Every structure is written in C-alpha cells, then in structure tokens.
Amino acid sequence: MKLNRQWTWFHRLGSPRWFYQKTQCWLPWLGAIAAILLVTGLVWGLAFAPPDARQGNSFRIIYLHVPASFLALAGYYLMAIAGAVGLIWRIKLSFMLMKSAATIGAALTFIALFTGAVWGKPTWGAYWVWDARITSMLILLFLYLGMLVLRHAFTNHESANKASAILGLVGTVNVPIIYKSVDWWQTLHQPATIKLTSAPSMHPDMFAPLLVMILGFYCFYALALILFTRAEILERERRASWVRELVAEKQGGL
C-alpha cells in the first residue's frame, strides 16, 4: 500500500489531462518572468554593458549565442531523459515532452549556429570557420534533425515514440564523445585559435547580463516546452471527453 501511495503522484503526473490542467495557472507567471528577464538582459547587455577591448560592440551577440547554445545542449539531454522515462514507465506524456523538446531544441541549435555565423564575420572575417564549438553545434543540429525526420517517417505513434527515444539515448552516449573528438580534432589542425567564449575571464559587467539572459532563456524554454506539449496533448487526446468539453466551453464563450 505504501508503495502505491508513493507512486500515485508519479502516474498522476503522467496523465496528460492532469498536466494540461495544472500547467494552465503556471503559464502567465512563467511568461511574465521570461519576458522580464529577457528584456532586462537584452537592454542591459546591448546598451549598458561595456564594449569588448578587442572586438568592440560585435561581441554583444554572445547575449543570444551563448544562452541558445547552452539550452540546445541541455535540451538534448532533457529530450533523451524524457524518452527514457517514457520507454521505462510507458508514460505517454513523457513522449509528448520528448517530441516538443526535439522541435524546440532544433530551433535553438539553428539560432546558435546563425548567431555564431553572424559573429564570425567581423571576428574571423568569414561567416563560417571550422571552429570546434560551431562544428559541434552543427553535428548537434544533425542529431536533432535525425530525431525529427525519424519521428515523421513512422505512421504509428507508438513506434515513432519508442524509436525516437532509443535514438535519443544512443545520441546521449555519443554527444560527449562527439564534443571531445571535435575538440581534439580542432587542436590537431589549428593549434592557435582565438578562444572567444572564455566566460570565467569575462569582466563582471559583461557577465552579469549574460547570466540574466541565460536564466531568461531557461524560463522561455520551459514556457515553450509547456506550450508545445499542451498543443500536442490536445491533438492526441482530441477524442477524450475532457478535451471535447473544453472545446465546447470555448465555443460557447465566443
């Protein structure tokens, strides 16, 4: 009996309906916090932080580039963990989270790559250089794209969920190996590169807005994940009575 009680919260958490109703009241709060943090961080970082001694104002793109890269990588692990939870405990909600995380993660990786290229032009004189970080990001984008493409190749939802979860887990083992390999490959071919994102040596005046931006991105990520998952829940559970009631309510209100 004791075991049962311990596990009820877990399975209630796994119920899409419970998730949908519970997150309803979180959304405005999360949205407000994300907006405040992002606006503060951007204004602070773009207008008030001191310019970099070597790069001048062009360094300011790190306020988008670094948080996006952070979350792209963290998002991959979140996605893989969600997939593993879904595989082990057969929780549908977990697979829905995994699917949402894959889409958002791919978008964030693209943002990180794009801002990296924009940053590269004034710094290295070219939009694309085979820098270790950027190359790893590119491979991460390929891993995300593989997840998205594999998902859409299946007609059967259950197979799609499980197959993507397995691919995600294989990727989790591989991501650190890929990062280390690319790092090593870089030192082999270009021993002297300019290290740009050495955060600890950054001036505190530059670092504080970055921290605000990272926190803001985390909140924004959580918000996007919840919104995507809610949309997914409505689509998958469209035949359930509670979704029908919800729709009827909305239509009645109009």
Place this chain on the structure above:
Amino acid sequence: MSAVLSGGFSAYLYRDLLLAYRCRSDLARPLIFFLVVSTLVPLGVAPEPARLAALAPGIIWIMALLASLLSIESLFSSDFQDGSLEQMLIAPNLLAMPILGKVTAHWLVIGLPLALISPLIGIMFSLPAVAMVPMVLSLALGTAVLSFIGAVGAALTLPLRKGGVLLALLVMPLYMPVLIFGSATIQSAVDGLAWSGSLAILGAFLAIAMALCPLAIAAALRLSS
C-alpha cells in the same frame, strides 16, 4: 547458464557467413564501390601526387565509411522479410547474442576486406609506405565500430519502406568521432608522429560500441513488428 548467454552467437555468425559465401557477388559490391568512388577523386580534384597524398587519409576513410553504410541497410531487412527475425526475437536466449553474431559477420564480410584492400588505394593516392600499416589497422578497428553504430540505424529504420537515406541521416553524425580518429591515425603516421594513441581510442570506441549497441539494437528490433 552459459548457454543462455552465448546461445545464438555462433549459430547466427555461421549462418550469416554461409549466406554471404553463397552470394559472393553481393560481397564484392562494397569493395568495388570503394575502388570506383576513390577513382573519382583524382579526376575531380587534380592528379598531382602531393595534393592527393595530403587528401588521402580523409578520402580513404570517407569512402570506407560510405561503403560500410551502403551495406549495413540489408543487415536485418532480409531476415525481416522472410520471418527469421521473428524467430530470432522469440528465441529464449538473450537477443544481444544473435545480434552480436550478425554484426560480427557483417564486419568480417565488409569491414575487414575493405581494410585489406585499402593499401591498393593508398598506392593510387601516393600515400607513403609508413602509413600503410596504421591505415589497415585503423580501418579494421574502425569499420567494426561503424558496423555496430550502423546496425542501430538499420534496426531503427527497419519497418520503414524507404529507410535508405534516413538511415544515412541518422547514422552519419554518430560516425564522426570514428572518422576523426581513423583519419588522424593515418595522418599521424604520414607526419612521422606516434599513431598508437588514436588507434587505441578507436579500440576504446569499439569496446563501448560492443557493450552498448547490441542493447539499443535489441530494443529497436522489438519495435519492428
């Protein structure tokens, strides 16, 4: 208990090798592909020995990778079509063992021959003689890792009708560390540096792949029905 663990490995290894022996012409295809595509490079770039030698480590590794990828797709598909995969899934023994047997057979039939004929391409690309041994060794170890990783992709895309390009998309990013250390082994030998370090890392990759990939493949195969 040992029967529970080892059951299926040698049976599947033997059967796949026998099947490969019966279709010898299929076997030659990846090798011919390896040779033909490598010939395209001097035609497309330039026939200068110095420039070819500089490209050789990377080119040889990329060609071997593609040849291995091309052949991995059929690893499970004929078993899937004729029903023997179903029999494999309901054997009482650990599913990882027949899988290990099949992947080993794939390496013996594709990866090892690729490694053995690679000196031929090395000569065509004016690769120095000191790099030949590390090239064969790195290809022999590396293609085994490629077989394991490729088999995960093949198992995941098995139930899909047109899995070919998708398989390449899924597996290529995972191949990259092997490519980096494989070509680095040859490059170090060309530069007169110690190459045993990167070869050892390929060996470490093989150990990880051998331990983890059969589990992922087994899980993926169970989705196929």
Place this chain on the structure above:
Amino acid sequence: MSAKNILTVENIAFERNDNLLFHPVDLALSRGEALHIEGSNGSGKTTLFRLLTGVLQPSCGSVYFRGKPIEQCRYDYLSELLFIGHQSAVKGMLSAQENLKWMSPPATSAEELACALSSVGLEGYTHIPCHNLSAGQHRRVALARLITSKASLWYLDEPFAALDKQGIALIESCMQAHIEQGGAILFSSHQDLAKTAVRKYSIVGYQEAF
C-alpha cells in the same frame, strides 16, 4: 486452475494508433489439447500470436504460462515454445537441410534432419538451394520443425496455407501425434481439421480500426 493447464490468456487487447484491434481475448489451453483460432481477414489473428509470443506488448491483459505471467518465466516459456508464422523463415540461398538445421535444437543430428525432411515429402530435395523450391515446399521445410522440435507448446499461424491436400493431411497427423503425447497447440486457419475435432475460439476485429 488445473495442473494440466499450460496457457491462460486473460483479457488481452492491443491498440494501434489509439484504436483497439480486436475485442479482448480470453482463453485457456491445457496439455493434450488443440485450440483453433478463427476470424476473418484482418481480425488480428497474427497480432494475437505476436502478443502471445511476447514480440508485441499487449495494451492490457496478461498471458500466463503454467500459472505464471510470461514476463516472469520468459526463458522457460520460450524454450517450450515453437512458433511457425505466416512467413516460413526459410532462406532461399540455403538448402532445405541447412535451413532446418538452423531452426532446430542445436543437438539435432544429420540423420534426424534427413528423416524429418523425408517425412514431409522433401526426399531428394534436401541439398539444393531453397530458392529452387515452390512455395508449398518452402512451407514444408518450415513445418519439418514440427518433427525435430522438442517444444511442448505449438503456435501455428495458418499452417495449411500454400500446402496441397497431401501436405495438409501430413501436418494434421503431426498435430494429432503431438496432442496424444500431451502437447498443446494453438493454431489459426480458415479450414477445419479433417479428422480431429477441436475446440474453436473466434476472434472479432473492431470495425473502427479500418
């Protein structure tokens, strides 16, 4: 539950893309008994076999082997199990004898293999590659496993498909002998057995699934 009971299926169902494939199945099988599964095309007979062999996980319900859930006695259950599906698992590039050897228990001797093949009417065909044989002969190679196998529980999905009258009679006598020795058989077929009277179970597909 009697001591003779070998297989119990409780309320098993399977859903694909949120549609149930068939009405939940309840059945029991004892030693010395055969059960004929009937159902129209697409009613889910093959899926039922996949659920019973554990290749697919049921969406609800469970399967018990000698009173234990099959997840808890997987090795014992699968060692006692012989499953011959729709596809014969016969490799075209291997000979009948090689195919049978690979599908039989490891200890099976060459004489036993030859004997089994000749009793399904493949004498003289044992050493030529199977892609030269007809569909019915492929089926016979697969069904020769009924003779070499030591399993007590047989699952046969459409065992009579592609076989001629003589072949059907042959397989039926194999099944008869297995039941008399205390084995149990679960088989699906669109035709009745000629000599043996067996219990039948009808599986009913859900219409919405299509």
